[in-house]
Amino acid sequence: MPEAPAKPPEVSQPAVIYFAKSGKEINCDGQQFILDIAEREGVNIPSSCRSGTCGTCKQKLLEGEVKYEGEPEALEDSDREQGLILTCISHPVGRVAIDA
């Protein structure tokens, strides 16, 4: 009996991003940044540093959870309380809805 193929070390998690203002729902693998997916899909999110320091790409997370790659330095406590995220360094976890 053949052995089952070994699983790849990093199994990407399927994710869905719903851009509420644009009315677009995008299936993705959770590995890409939300900003990159928005740009690819023609959803307008302004950006500048693309490294979490300037805050230009802040958007409101309406639903779900994101995972950051690096420190979201441009997020103040008040931003977090309002549910803002930095789309340039965040990945969707499961299903998320963004106000863009």
Ligand code: FES
């Ligand atoms: S583009 Fe600067 S924090 Fe995202």
